[in-house]
Amino acid sequence: MLGFQDGLxxxxxxxxxxxxxxxxxxxxxxxxxxxSGPDGPSAGAAAARAEAGPPDGATTAPGExxxxxxxxxxxxxxxRAVRYSPALQVVREEIKARRGETxxxxxxxxPEIGAEVENFGGTGDFKGFESADTTISLAQVIELGGxxxxxxxxxxxxxxxxxxxxxxxxxxxxxxxLQAFVDVLVAQKRLAIHREVAAIMARLTDTVRERVRAGKVxxxxxxRARVEQARALVALKQAQTTLSVARRRMALFWGAxxxxxxxxxxxxxxxxxxxxxxxxxxxxxxxxNIARWADEIARRQAALALERAKAIPNLxxxxxxxxxxxxxxxxxxxxxxxxxxxxxRNRGNIRAASARVAKSxxxxxAANIDINTRFIDAYGALRASEAKLRxxxxxxxxxxxxxxxxxxxxxxxxKFDLLNVLDAQRTLIQTRLDVIEAQAEFHKAxxxxxGLIGRDLYSL
Numbered sequence: 001m002l003g004f005q006d007g008l009x010x011x012x013x014x015x016x017x018x019x020x021x022x023x024x025x026x027x028x029x030x031x032x033x034x035x036s037g038p039d040g041p042s043a044g045a046a047a048a049r050a051e052a053g054p055p056d057g058a059t060t061a062p063g064e065x066x067x068x069x070x071x072x073x074x075x076x077x078x079x080r081a082v083r084y085s086p087a088l089q090v091v092r093e094e095i096k097a098r099r100g101e102t103x104x105x106x107x108x109x110x111p112e113i114g115a116e117v118e119n120f121g122g123t124g125d126f127k128g129f130e131s132a133d134t135t136i137s138l139a140q141v142i143e144l145g146g147x148x149x150x151x152x153x154x155x156x157x158x159x160x161x162x163x164x165x166x167x168x169x170x171x172x173x174x175x176x177x178l179q180a181f182v183d184v185l186v187a188q189k190r191l192a193i194h195r196e197v198a199a200i201m202a203r204l205t206d207t208v209r210e211r212v213r214a215g216k217v218x219x220x221x222x223x224r225a226r227v228e229q230a231r232a233l234v235a236l237k238q239a240q241t242t243l244s245v246a247r248r249r250m251a252l253f254w255g256a257x258x259x260x261x262x263x264x265x266x267x268x269x270x271x272x273x274x275x276x277x278x279x280x281x282x283x284x285x286x287x288x289n290i291a292r293w294a295d296e297i298a299r300r301q302a303a304l305a306l307e308r309a310k311a312i313p314n315l316x317x318x319x320x321x322x323x324x325x326x327x328x329x330x331x332x333x334x335x336x337x338x339x340x341x342x343x344x345r346n347r348g349n350i351r352a353a354s355a356r357v358a359k360s361x362x363x364x365x366a367a368n369i370d371i372n373t374r375f376i377d378a379y380g381a382l383r384a385s386e387a388k389l390r391x392x393x394x395x396x397x398x399x400x401x402x403x404x405x406x407x408x409x410x411x412x413x414x415k416f417d418l419l420n421v422l423d424a425q426r427t428l429i430q431t432r433l434d435v436i437e438a439q440a441e442f443h444k445a446x447x448x449x450x451g452l453i454g455r456d457l458y459s460l
Contacts, residue, residue, distance in 0.1 A: 066080050066083070066084060066254060066256075066260065067260070068260045068261065069260070069261050069262070070261070070262040070263065071261070071262065071263055071264075071265045072181075072261035072262075072263070072264050072265065073264075073265055073266060074178065074181050074264075074266045077177055077178075077180075077181045077250065077253075077264070078174050078177050078178055078181075080177075080253070080254040081173050081174060081176075081177035081253040081254055082170055082173060082174055082177075083254070084254035084255055085173045085253060085254060085255070086255050087169060087173060088166070088169055088170060088173055091162070091165055091166045091169045092166065094162050094165070095159070095162045095163060095166060098155070098158055098159040098162040099159060101155050101158065101159070102152070102155040102156055102158075102159045104155075105148075105151045105152045105154070105155035106148065106151075106152045106155075108143070108148060109140070109141040109143070111138055111139065111140045112138070112139045112140075112318075113136070113137070113138050113139075114136070114137050114138075114139065114320075115134070115135070115136050115137075116134070116135040116136075116137070117132045117133070117134055117135075118132065118133045118134075118135070119132055119133050119325075132325055133322060133323065133324050133325055134322070134323045134325070135320055135321070135322040135323075135333060136320055136321055137318050137319065137320025137321075137333065137335065138318060138319060138320060139316055139317065139318030139335060140316070140317055140318070141314050141315070141316050142314060142315040142316070142317060143314050144312050144313070144314055144315055145308075145309035145310075145311075145312035146309055147306065147309045147310065147312075147314075150302060150305050150306040150309050151306055153302045153305075153306075154299060154302045154303050154306055157295055157296075157298055157299035157302055158299060160295045160299075161292060161295055161296060161299060164288045164291065164292035164295065165288075165292075167288035167454075168287075168288035168289050168292070171287075171288065171451045171452075171454055172451060173253065174451060175447045175448060175450065175451025176253070176447075176451075177250075177253045178443075178447035178450075178451075179443075179444045179447045179448075180246070180249050180250045180253060181250060181264060181266070182268070182440055182443045182444055182447065183246045183249070183250070183440070184243070184246045184247055184250050184264040185264050185266055185268055185440075186246075186268070186436055186437070186439070186440040187239070187242050187243035187246040187247075188243060188263070188264060189268070189436050190239050190242070190243075190433065190436060191236070191239040191240060191242075191243050193239075193429065193432055193433065193436075194232065194235050194236040194238075194239040195236060197232045197235070197236075197425075197429055198229070198232045198233055198235075198236050200232075200425070201225070201228055201229040201232040202229060204225055204228075204229075204408075204421070205222070205225040205226060205229050207411075207412065208221050208222050208225040208418060209222055209225075216414065217417075217418070221417070221418045224418055224419075224422070225418060228422055247259040247261075247264075250264070268436070268439035268440065268442075268443055269439075270385070270386055270389050270438075270439060270442045270443075271386075271458075273458075274382065274383065274386065274457075275457070275458075277375075277376075277379055280375060280379075280449070280452075280453055283452075283453035283454065283455065284371055284372060284375055284452060284453060286453075286454065287371050287452055287453070287454065288454075289367050289370075289371055290364070290367055290368050290371055293360065293363070293364035293367060296360055296363075296364075297357070297360045297361070297364065300353065300356050300357045300360050301357055303353050303356070304350070304353040304354055304356075304357055306353075307346060307349045307350045307352075307353045308346075308350055310346045310349070311341070311345050311346040311347075311350065313338050313339040313340075313341055314338070314339070315336070315337075315338050316335070316336070316337045316338070317334075317335065317336055318334065318335035318336075319332065319333070319334050319335070320332070320333045320334075320335070321333070371452060374448065374452060375449060375452050378445045378448040378449045378452070379445070379449060381441060381444075381445040382442060382445040382446060382449065384441075385438045385439075385441035385442040385445060386442055388434075388438045388441075389435065389438045389439065389442060392431065392434055392435045392438060393435060396431050396434075397431050397432065397435060400424075400427050400428040400431045401428060403424045403427065403428070404421075404424040404425055404427070404428040406424075407420050407421045407423075407424040407425075408421055408424075408425075
């Protein structure tokens with residue numbers, strides 16, 4: 001049995017050698033799942049952005065929320081949304097998952113150990129396993145065609161694409177949070193106007209009541225004033241409801257089920273110093289939804305190369321020791337096998353991967369058209385709202401204020417009737433609301449553009 005024991009010792013040495021070979025890693029794999037971008041400047045940059053963008057320290061536990069504040073600024077709202085948004089947490093976790101897949105893609109197949117027993121039992125007296133020949137072997141699959149490196153390349157590019165997805169999601173969340181913040185500011189300003197109108201109508205109703213008592217006007221004017229006062233109260237209630245809804249929508253961006261701030265603070269001013277549209281072209285090309293296609297096309301080309309490599313069969317080699325019980329001899333055995341590519345040459349997957357490479361060129365062009373269309377629409381809205389604001393603030397609003405002041409003063413002096421005062425008041429109120437609406441359109445368009453270019457509009 002000493003020969004057989006020597007054989008087992010040899011098998012153990014082979015097993016250790018194969019295990020050590022399986023533990024060897026490439027430069028990319030060292031560092032315990034360290035994020036390493038694929039070859040190429042765009043992919044590496046995307047991976048670096050992913051590392052800088054969603055660091056592990058920035059992740060939040062499910063249900064974690066920011067604290068309650070009295071005053072919420074625009075910047076604080078966007079930071080809250082980016083920090084606590086459940087949608088961004090999903091993408092952050094996906095990046096971690098892709099890191100694990102990249103690590104796993106670089107692993108080589110595990111070796112297999114097997115045992116085989118032959119010639120037990122005999123033809124005469126049954127001797128059981130005493131007369132059996134025993135073989136212990138160790139086999140290893142050798143991947144041919146560079147499958148491992150190609151599989152690793154695909155995984156690296158998928159990791160890079162997850163980084164691009166995070167960049168796109170972060171810009172989207174920030175832009176949408178800014179628009180929601182604008183809605184809250186607008187709702188607060190509209191509520192302030194309607195409160196002012198309700199107060200004005202209450203004073204006007206008291207004035208009409210005094211004039212009716214003095215016999216200067218008919219009681220019909222008092223009824224008309226009461227109707228207008230009731231309408232002002234209804235509008236006030238609607239404004240309060242609108243603000244409540246806007247506040248809740250704002251808080252949902254960081255996962256809060258109810259508003260955790262008392263008041264949004266900020267200005268809705270606008271400027272007519274807008275950069276020309278040509279200044280935005282270079283920044284639009286860097287939009288993640290466009291820039292990601294360089295890596296996406298590279299990933300699909302790498303996937304095509306991997307499918308072609310899969311058509312090359314793998315080689316299985318093995319070695320072992322066989323012990324012959326009757327003679328107490330041992331012998332080395334070797335194994336070599338390779339699949340015959342008779343029925344499956346992976347042609348279907350190769351065709352599919354090739355079609356997806358061709359498809360990606362059209363998808364990149366479609367993404368470019370979509371981003372530029374959204375920019376053109378937003379820039380047009382920005383220009384239109386800016387022009388509208390200029391006319392309203394410089395011409396219409398001052399005139400409406402003067403007319404209403406004159407009508408209100410003239411009514412007290414008996415020069416005008418109530419209908420003239422109410423008509424002038426409606427014009428002033430509507431003009432003030434139009435100003436707020438134009439400001440909202442301006443800042444929402446600005447938020448869309450900044451979400452597309454990834455920077456402040458006035459920093460260009």
